[in-house]
Amino acid sequence: MADIAIIGGGAAGASLFGELLRRGARVHWITGDRTVAGRGVAYAAGSDRHLLNVRAHAMGLFAGSEGEFLQFAARQVDGVGGDDFLPRGLFGDFIEAQVRSCADQALQQGRQFQIHGEDAVQIEPLCDGGYAVRLAGGVLIKADAVVLALGALAPRPLKAVTREALQSGAYVLDPWRIARREPAPHRVLVIGTGLTAVDTLLSAAERWPTAELVALSRHGRFPFEHTALPLAPYARQSALNTALLACENPLAMLRHVHAAIEASPRTDWRSLLDGMRPINARLWRRLDAQQRRQFLRHLRWLWEAARHRVAPASARALDAMLEQGRLQVHAARVLGVDGHGPLQVSVRHRATQQLDTLGADLVIQATGLDTAVAFTEHTLLSRLLRDGLATPDPLQLGVAAHPDGQLLNARGELQVGLYAIGALLRGNLWECSAMAEIRVAAQQLARRLAGADAQVPRESAITARPALAP
Secondary structure (H helix, E strand, O other): OOEEEEEOOOHHHHHHHHHHHHOOOEEEEEOOOOOOOOOOOOOOOOOOOOEOOOOHHHOOOOOOOOHHHHHHHHHHOOOOOOOOOOEHHHHHHHHHHHHHHHHHHHHHOOOOEEEEOOOEEEEEEOOOOOEEEEEOOOOEEEEOEEEEOOOOOOOOOOOOEOHHHHHOOOEEOOOOOOOOOOOOOOEEEEEOOOHHHHHHHHHHHHHOOOOEEEEEEOOOOOOOEOOOOOOOOOOOHHHHHHHHHOOOOHHHHHHHHHHHHHHOOOOOHHHHHHHOHHHHHHHHHHOOHHHHHHHHHHOHHHHHHHHOOEOHHHHHHHHHHHHOOOEEEEEEEEEEEEEOOOEEEEEEEOOOOOEEEEEEOEEEEOOOOOOOHHHOOOHHHHHHHHOOOOOEOOOOOOEOEOOOOEEEOOOOOEEEEEEEOOHHHHHHHOOOOOHHHHHHHHHHHHHHHHOOOOOOOOOOOEEOOOOOOO
């Protein structure tokens, strides 16, 4: 029976935890100091205005169990439909319930697991195979394999932000942790226009009803909107996907997509894009480093706005604020953020290239996922890089890894038994942080790991030992 350690207390860790328990593995889930294991940042209890950007019937924690969230939601909220976009916090409640159910069932069946409410600070290979994971309190956990399910890293300030601005308290790095402010800000400026920024703007509008809101990003483009009802699949999706997989560069792929849209004017482009989802990781792996760099520089903003769309209710709320004149949106590059509060944000407008300065009582950085591990101060990841057990993706999209999630070490070799799941694999898979991809990856990884060394029992999975040398 294999001992598996999962490091990370978010949804990816919860999905893998359940999948491994079902397969009889001995699981050590190292969740950190989270109050509730499994919710993570994405599904923490927050405003009911923070909506999922996936319809209720398609959400689920485990592969093949998508309908379970809809059943759960229907017991909590009257009149819920499968096509609804429900609050993110409600899905967090569902994850919490699923984790409890998996744990209760495992206990009834005599399966072994432990949930550790501490941070992992070091991973060390053992001479006889497997790893020792050191927790912050000094406990060592032996495991045949270790999976990093860390999600996105803590946000880092933009280079343009001065020390004075950071120390002022008027610049907020984490949009999910905004302290109450007295007096209320007159103007709130949000850097970013993606999904995180949308939720941040909706929260700010609710918290400070009289505040003027400003959002800015290089392209000044909010995510496109989901249709109210599901779209019919694109009739020629299979042929398009085959053509795309034969392309050698992003420009050729873009031309095929554009031609398909032009040839089928009655087909909504969103159904065509959604039909590409099963092959997106394969398309990404076909690109070399230079082509990926070009995509990130020129097409990333458009792809993310079109691919990761916003719920209709959220889009309507933004439109209402724009029409009322309460919300302004700028397509501009941030050149500097300075001051002691209010802050002065220096920008260059995209259309005119003119320089401008925007004042704000509060500036919130809401630029989305940060997976640049080479620059992180995350204790465990920093140590893995120093020890040569992991290496950054060349484009700073996470860690370098094999398609199955197994990490590459500093020598470019597979680090056997050390895996990642979720956002840290963006460099290898590009799209891997949504629940649809995470639950499939968790199922596949659990199948792989649960059988490893199953006939080699360990003398003890948890050993109280002195901490490893720093």
